[in-house]
Amino acid sequence: MNAADRDLRQLDPVSVLNAKTTLVQLLGRAGVYSGDAEELIALVEAGALAEARREAAPVPEGAPPGKGELYAAGWGDGARAVVHGLDEIAERVLREAVGDHGPQEPEEPEERYRVGRMDLERVKVVVTRLHLSFADDSELDPEVSEQVLVAVLRTMGARNRAGYPGRLTRFTDEHRARLERMFARYGPGSPIAIHGRYTLLHSPTCVAVLERLTVTPEELRKEWDAGELPPAWLDGLTAAWEATG
Template identity: 40%
Template sequence: MALDATEVLAAAQRCTWALADPGDFLSSEASEEILTVALSAVREDERAGYVQRLEAFADRHRGRLQELLRAYGPGSKPASHGRYMLAGQPESLIVCERMETAPFLLRARWDASLEELLLDDLEFAWGPATRLSR
């Protein structure tokens, strides 16, 4: 079963914590690459009902997500230095969920395709149970 990337992204965008100014979002090409890699870390047995699990994750971690956005998102001091570009991006909800659910798989897929610093920064800001950054 394949995941519908558009449906998953729409679910992530519905989460109020992620509604930073769209002008601050990464380019659509970068966003698509991040979404593709994050969704590739959703195992086959997790795909059915993934949107509902993502929404439940957002509800369960709403305060933590809001703090991530406040501390590291657009307009924050770290962001003003050009870091933490994923904080506040709708895709970052999926990345944070994967950091909690399948951290080793996410890191393997990420390292093969995207700049490590992006994931390292978000991992630091999120503070997952399993830290994989070097």
């Protein structure tokens, strides 16, 4: 048994469960509900498995040289089986984390698109970071920003919400130059006042709303109306985006 094998044996199920329980209890002392903490931990676990699968993907083609064709074929088959197994485990853990019951157990529409506290908290983290790369601060009331994010998140199911921070980051990177022009002309620090049709550019929700406007505009407008949010905000953001294209 090599040193790596001995180290991995220390991560037995009891020790892993103990670590998770400890983390849930520590987060509970900070005011995080245990169910929310367990959801976050499960997402991290699913992500770790997905990353392990990506790292293992080249292994089937990496048989040691000089072992012969039969050895290489067995190596490849075995490695592919392991990679496939990682796929299935990561998929199962992700489903459990986001409450995705799959096609066999469809949820009612209202339940499927219910926005939970952790959905909001995860997207708040990414939109705040992205907004601060264009503006010094947010001037929109946090409660209003939360109402906007609820409308955004209701345009997608639980699985897509889990990967939404990455999607938003890619959207921002792809359109950074255009976003910089838009914020400079209409956002905080510009001659445009916060109140009016360009209000959303003063909120960390701006990039998320814009991403949904470019991907699912009809769904967003439906949820926007359901949330009784000002239509002028969407119209203003659309106008600003088109003017800086």
